[in-house]
Amino acid sequence: MFFRLTIIYLGLAVCLVLSGCSGAKETDEVAYVLAVGIDYLPNKQINITYLIAVPRILGASGSGGDADSGKSLVVTTIKAPSIVEGRSLLGASLGRSPDLSHIQVWVIGEELARQGLENLVGPLLRFREYRGSMFLMVVHDTAQGFINKNKPSIDVLPSRWIEGLLLSGSETGYLLPTHVHEFYNRLKTTSGAPYAVLAGINPLSGTDKPKAKPTPPERAKEYLPGDIPREGGNPAAVIGTAVFKGGKLAGMLTNEETRMVAILMGNFPKGFLTIVDPQSPERNVHILLRLGKDPQINVGFVNNRPVIDIDVLLEGELTSIASNINYESEVNRKFMEEEVSKTIKLEMVEMLNHTQALETDVVNFGRYFRPKFQTYDEVASFNWNDLYPEAEFHVQINTKIRRTGLMFQSMPIRGND
Numbered sequence: 001m002f003f004r005l006t007i008i009y010l011g012l013a014v015c016l017v018l019s020g021c022s023g024a025k026e027t028d029e030v031a032y033v034l035a036v037g038i039d040y041l042p043n044k045q046i047n048i049t050y051l052i053a054v055p056r057i058l059g060a061s062g063s064g065g066d067a068d069s070g071k072s073l074v075v076t077t078i079k080a081p082s083i084v085e086g087r088s089l090l091g092a093s094l095g096r097s098p099d100l101s102h103i104q105v106w107v108i109g110e111e112l113a114r115q116g117l118e119n120l121v122g123p124l125l126r127f128r129e130y131r132g133s134m135f136l137m138v139v140h141d142t143a144q145g146f147i148n149k150n151k152p153s154i155d156v157l158p159s160r161w162i163e164g165l166l167l168s169g170s171e172t173g174y175l176l177p178t179h180v181h182e183f184y185n186r187l188k189t190t191s192g193a194p195y196a197v198l199a200g201i202n203p204l205s206g207t208d209k210p211k212a213k214p215t216p217p218e219r220a221k222e223y224l225p226g227d228i229p230r231e232g233g234n235p236a237a238v239i240g241t242a243v244f245k246g247g248k249l250a251g252m253l254t255n256e257e258t259r260m261v262a263i264l265m266g267n268f269p270k271g272f273l274t275i276v277d278p279q280s281p282e283r284n285v286h287i288l289l290r291l292g293k294d295p296q297i298n299v300g301f302v303n304n305r306p307v308i309d310i311d312v313l314l315e316g317e318l319t320s321i322a323s324n325i326n327y328e329s330e331v332n333r334k335f336m337e338e339e340v341s342k343t344i345k346l347e348m349v350e351m352l353n354h355t356q357a358l359e360t361d362v363v364n365f366g367r368y369f370r371p372k373f374q375t376y377d378e379v380a381s382f383n384w385n386d387l388y389p390e391a392e393f394h395v396q397i398n399t400k401i402r403r404t405g406l407m408f409q410s411m412p413i414r415g416n417d
Helices: 002-018 055-062 083-094 110-115 118-124 143-149 158-166 179-187 253-264 330-358 365-370 378-382 384-390
Strands: 030-041 045-053 073-080 098-101 105-109 135-139 194-199 234-243 248-254 271-276 284-291 295-304 303-322 392-403
Touching: 030 110, 030 143, 045 083, 045 143, 055 143, 073 083, 073 143, 083 098, 083 118, 105 110, 105 143, 110 248, 118 179, 118 271, 135 143, 135 158, 143 194, 158 234, 179 194, 194 248, 234 253, 234 330, 248 253, 253 303, 253 330, 271 330, 284 330, 295 330, 295 365, 303 330, 303 365, 303 384, 330 384, 330 392, 365 378, 365 384
Parallel strands: 030 098, 030 105, 105 135, 135 194, 303 392
Antiparallel strands: 030 045, 045 073, 194 234, 234 248, 271 284, 284 303, 295 303
16 A cells, blocks of 8 residues: 555656756746858957848748848847857847757858868857758858848748758759758768858849859859849849868868769759750750659779769650750661760769869768778778879760650651741
8 A cells, every 4th residue: 555655656756847848937037049150260260150030020921921031131240259158148238048059050151161160160060059950151251240131031931941041952953951960960971061052241232253164065154142134123043063072171062063073972853954956056945854763883993093983864754845846756866875874974074073172072982882891990090081082983874765744756846938
C-alpha cells in the first residue's frame, strides 16, 4: 500500500513540475528576427544587421489589411565584438526579448567571408535558438547594404519572400540553397569544399555586364547577381555560388557554372536551355532539361594521378522551335540531342577547370575515393583537397529528347519563303 501511494505522489509531483509554460512569453514581449547580416570591421569587431518582423502589421496583412513590406519590418544595425554581444545590445534597444529561432537566413558580407567563417559557423550550431536548417548566403557587397536595399514587392511576408527566393533554384538550377549544417559539415570533411548561395544588389540600370560570353551553340550569357541587365523591381538578386577553400571565400561561380555543379551533384531539378538553331542560325530553340538519372561517377588512379570519369544522362522537352523545322523527326531529333550534349559538355569542362584553379572541389568528388581506402585515417591522410587541382576528368554527356511539348510535328508557316 505504501509503495502504491509513493508512486502516486511521485506521479502527481512530476505532473506539477512539468505542467505550465514557465519560459513562455507573450507576442508583444518578443522581437522575432527573420534575417541577420554580418560584415567585417577592423579591431575584431563585426557589423550585425537585424531584420525584425512587426507582428501587429503582419497579422493585419494576413487578415486582408493594407500593410506593406516596408511597415512590416524593422532593420537595425549594431557594432559588437561577437554575435552574442550583439544580441544582448539588441535587446537593450528594442525593449523586447530577441527571438532568434525564426531566423530564415544568415547574410555574410564578402569581406568577412574572405577573412574566414570558422569562428562564426560553430556557434550557430551550438546555441539552442539557432537551427541547422537556416540558410547561409554570401553577398557580393555588404550584408548591411543588401538587407537595407532589399524591398520585396510581391510578398508582404518577408519570411515567405526569403524562403521563396532561395528555393527558386528548383526552377532554374541557377543557385544551390545552402543550410548552415551543410556548410559546417563541408568545413569538417576532407573530401569537398564548402559553398553558399551568392547574392548581390543590382543597380537596375539595364546595363548588360556578363562575366562570360555564351558557350556556342548556347545563347545565354553568364552572370553574377549584380550584373543581370534589369530595370525596375527589387534590387536584390540571388544567383550563382560562393565557393570556399577551408573557411575562406575563394571565388564565385556564375549561374551557368552553378547549374553544372547541380547536375554533377544530382540536384538539378530542371532548367531551360536556349541554343542556336543548327539549321537556322538566326533563330533559337528552347529545351527544358532535367536529369534522366543520377550522374555516374567513377574514380581511379593512373600513374598516381586522380582520374574521374563522368557520365551524365539528360532528358529534354522541346518547348519552342522558332524556325518551325521538324526537330520532332528521328533524324533531326538526334541532331538536336548532339548539339545539347556538346553544349553541356563544354560548360561542364569550363566549370571543372575554374574550380580546379580555385582549388575548391564544390561537387565533392572526394567522397567517391573513400571506398578505395580501408580506414578513416587513410582517407584523412589522402588529403583530397590538395590533389583536386591535379585531377584528370573524362566527361560524357548523353541527351535524350523525350517530349515535344503540346505539338508532335512542326510545320512551316504558309506564305513564308
